[in-house]
Amino acid sequence: MNNDVAIQVVNLTKYYGEVLAVHHISFSVSRGEFFGFLGPNGAGKTTTVRMLTGVIKADEGTASILEYKVGSLRAKQVTGVVPEMANAYGDLSGWGNLMLMAELYGIPASVARERGTGLMQDIGLYPRKDSLVRTYSKGMKQRLILCLALVSDPEVLFLDEPTSGLDVQSARLIKDLLQGLNARGKTIFLTTHDMDEANQLCDRVAIINDGRIAAIDPPEKLRMAVSGMHSVEISFDTAVNSEVLASIPGVNSIKKLGDKWRLYTTNPGELVVSLINYSSSNGLKIVSFNTLVPSLEDAFMALTGKEKKDA
Amino acid sequence: MPDMSTVLQQARRSLAIARKDVRIYYAKGPVIIFGVLFPVFLFLSFTIGRNLSVDFMIPGLLGMILFFTATSVSPIVIPWEAQARTLERLMSCPVKIETIIVGDILASFIFGLAISLVPILIGLFLGITVLSPFIFTLAVILAAFCFASLGTVFSIPPTNMPSTVNMISSVVKFPVVFISGIFIPLDELPAWGQAVAYISPLTYFTDIARYSIQGRGHLPAALDLLVLLGFTILFLVVAMKLHQRTMPRRI
Numbered sequence: 001m002n003n004d005v006a007i008q009v010v011n012l013t014k015y016y017g018e019v020l021a022v023h024h025i026s027f028s029v030s031r032g033e034f035f036g037f038l039g040p041n042g043a044g045k046t047t048t049v050r051m052l053t054g055v056i057k058a059d060e061g062t063a064s065i066l067e068y069k070v071g072s073l074r075a076k077q078v079t080g081v082v083p084e085m086a087n088a089y090g091d092l093s094g095w096g097n098l099m100l101m102a103e104l105y106g107i108p109a110s111v112a113r114e115r116g117t118g119l120m121q122d123i124g125l126y127p128r129k130d131s132l133v134r135t136y137s138k139g140m141k142q143r144l145i146l147c148l149a150l151v152s153d154p155e156v157l158f159l160d161e162p163t164s165g166l167d168v169q170s171a172r173l174i175k176d177l178l179q180g181l182n183a184r185g186k187t188i189f190l191t192t193h194d195m196d197e198a199n200q201l202c203d204r205v206a207i208i209n210d211g212r213i214a215a216i217d218p219p220e221k222l223r224m225a226v227s228g229m230h231s232v233e234i235s236f237d238t239a240v241n242s243e244v245l246a247s248i249p250g251v252n253s254i255k256k257l258g259d260k261w262r263l264y265t266t267n268p269g270e271l272v273v274s275l276i277n278y279s280s281s282n283g284l285k286i287v288s289f290n291t292l293v294p295s296l297e298d299a300f301m302a303l304t305g306k307e308k309k310d311a
Numbered sequence: 312m313p314d315m316s317t318v319l320q321q322a323r324r325s326l327a328i329a330r331k332d333v334r335i336y337y338a339k340g341p342v343i344i345f346g347v348l349f350p351v352f353l354f355l356s357f358t359i360g361r362n363l364s365v366d367f368m369i370p371g372l373l374g375m376i377l378f379f380t381a382t383s384v385s386p387i388v389i390p391w392e393a394q395a396r397t398l399e400r401l402m403s404c405p406v407k408i409e410t411i412i413v414g415d416i417l418a419s420f421i422f423g424l425a426i427s428l429v430p431i432l433i434g435l436f437l438g439i440t441v442l443s444p445f446i447f448t449l450a451v452i453l454a455a456f457c458f459a460s461l462g463t464v465f466s467i468p469p470t471n472m473p474s475t476v477n478m479i480s481s482v483v484k485f486p487v488v489f490i491s492g493i494f495i496p497l498d499e500l501p502a503w504g505q506a507v508a509y510i511s512p513l514t515y516f517t518d519i520a521r522y523s524i525q526g527r528g529h530l531p532a533a534l535d536l537l538v539l540l541g542f543t544i545l546f547l548v549v550a551m552k553l554h555q556r557t558m559p560r561r562i
Contacts (some may be wrong), residue, residue: 055401056559076405083403087396097449103327104404106320148400270554 001306003067005051006031006156006187011061018233021047023211024061028191029204031066031155032139036202037191038218040304044211045191046084052189065156077105080154082145082162084191090134094125094144097133098151107154112151116238119147123173139170146174150181157181162192175201193296205296211305222299228266229294229302234275235260237285249273260288268293322412328406328414329421336384336391337422343526346426347384350375357494370520371493373451376430378488378513381455384461386480387473388415389554393561394471408558412463415480419459420512427451427484439501439524446532447523453539454516461512467550469557487511492518497529512542 007029014022022044027037027181030114039045050056052063054071069077088097095116102112120126123143133141143164149157159178163171178201181186192198198205207215215222245261247255248272255262265271268291279286294302313321336342354372378406392398401411431451441447465480490504491513497505508514519535524530528535 006540048561049401054404057398073405073407076403079403081403083396083399085396088399088400089331089335089397092331096334100327100331100402104324104401105403122462145400197526263376264383 004031006033007065007189009063012051012058012063013060013296014051015059021211023215025217027206027213029187031187032185034188034201034203035307036068036198036205037189038193038198038205038300039208040193046160049158050192053158078155080152080157082149082150082159084160086145088133088141088144088148091132093130093161095129097144098147101148102151107152107157115151115153119150122228123147123177139167142166143173146177156187158189163197195295195300197239201259207300207303214303219296223294223296224298229298230266231262231264231292232268232271232275233260233262233292235287237281237287240284248278251272319517321407324406325410325414328411329417332388332415332418333421336388337418342384346380347376347429350379365437366438366525369430369439370524373427373430373520374491374493374513375429375488377423377454378458380426381419381458382480382484384418384422384463385415385459386465386476389466390471390473390476393541397525399562403497410475412550412554416459419462421456423455423459427535429453439521442526446519450516450519450523450536451498453536453543457512457539457543457546460543460550463550467553467557469560471561487513497501512539515539
């Protein structure tokens with residue numbers, strides 16, 4: 001196996017009774033990669049994370065973390081996990097939870113204390129470290145859960161919807177911390193349905209739908225791959241004929257928006273050149289010009305077969 | 312077969328889980344008070360008005376308290392953690408399911424041992440003499456571990472409702488108390504009563520406790536210890552094998 005591979009998944013499959021929750025998915029994540037796992041609710045994201053973190057067993061297929069079989073003690077030892085809707089122990093303090101986790105990962109007490117102090121300071125929990133977790137706010141709990149996942153200094157980090165339902169400040173803090181970890185070479189596997197989050201953070205994104213991988217690509221490439229959703233918005237100093245605009249090479253369809261025109265295309269680069277040629281040869285002055293690319297959300301909707309409300 | 316360093320490493324992690332259990336689930340006033348008071352009152356309700364000697368009563372009281380306390384919290388720890396959503400995190404740590412189970416058993420064992428000091432001290436205050444202190448100590452330790460293991464057997468069904476598990480354990484625990492020679496000595500039971508008593512691990516502890524304090528038991532002390540050990544191994548194996556299957560279904 002390639003040493004550069006952090007997570008290798010081959011034909012991973014999970015049934016819940018008769019229901020096929022995850023359907024023979026295969027992918028690999030490189031070391032140091034920030035990998036996004038996107039999908040609608042019930043697509044199989046959490047089931048996949050649970051198989052990869054060794055909480056449940058796959059029915060078919062194999063997967064490994066840094067060449068260790070998933071579910072093995074060695075694979076778990078190099079992995080940090082922020083499970084979906086997980087809780088820390090409410091009747092222990094934040095610090096108590098952190099030290100328990102360090103013990104379960106076999107981290108020496110002195111290292112755990114030093115690392116725990118640093119983590120809690122980084123994430124703004126240090127002043128409340130001795131308070132019972134049940135007195136924490138939701139944002140504080142989620143930040144603590146991230147600390148718990150990091151106290152073993154794992155090479156690979158799995159996060160299942162870590163910022164779901166959080167206030168902007170806590171979500172920002174977590175995202176910044178994840179970016180910092182990734183910059184230091186940690187491999188991050190992030191499950192989310194927040195397109196902006198995936199777009200800002202991830203090197204590559206897998207889109208999962210109905211238990212199957214619909215696409216795996218960098219966010220930009222995924223957006224570009226959605227054909228027919230690219231468009232150019234243009235306005236001229238004088239009125240132009242819609243039929244003439246529609247006949248310009250590269251234009252698939254057009255829409256009038258007030259004094260502007262939106263021209264849909266599969267090839268925005270070619271259309272820009274055609275439009276400039278058209279305006280100069282007809283003596284038209286361009287007042288405004290914008291190229292609009294489809295959002296990751298457009299790509300997601302197209303790939304998961306959902307209708308985009310405002311498309 | 313796991314190597315020795317893995318076994319030691321997992322044993323240390325079991326201790327960490329046990330410490331967590333004691334702090335979260337056991338070291339609470341109501342749990343401790345209930346652990347002592349409930350068996351004491353149950354015992355008194357069946358012994359008051361009967362002309363029983365202290366030597367006879369204390370082993371019975373000790374057996375009941377040890378049995379009830381060591382099986383009181385261990386059945387609900389896993390369903391409780393599944394419901395509180397702390398179990399998934401625990402399962403994703405580098406610990407085996409056996410390590411989690413042993414941790415839960417250890418916490419229950421420590422709780423059972425600590426609370427069993429209450430009837431022992433009451434007995435000593437009332438003037439009983441422990442004739443075989445070594446056998447007595449060994450029996451209390453073995454029985455506490457045996458009953459703690461039984462507690463985790465009760466939590467095998469993959470329900471996340473602690474009340475359901477409590478119901479299951481109560482359905483077993485109460486009849487066991489009545490068939491284990493606590494209120495009626497084994498010698499006085501009819502043959503069928505004795506046959507039923509032999510299926511209860513508590514019978515063997517009560518018998519050896521009476522041997523240690525009264526100087527005579529119904530069965531040989533070595534046999535009592537051996538059967539208790541057998542029950543302990545049985546409960547451990549059953550709990551570990553079956554929790555392997557059911558624990559992932561709680562998530």
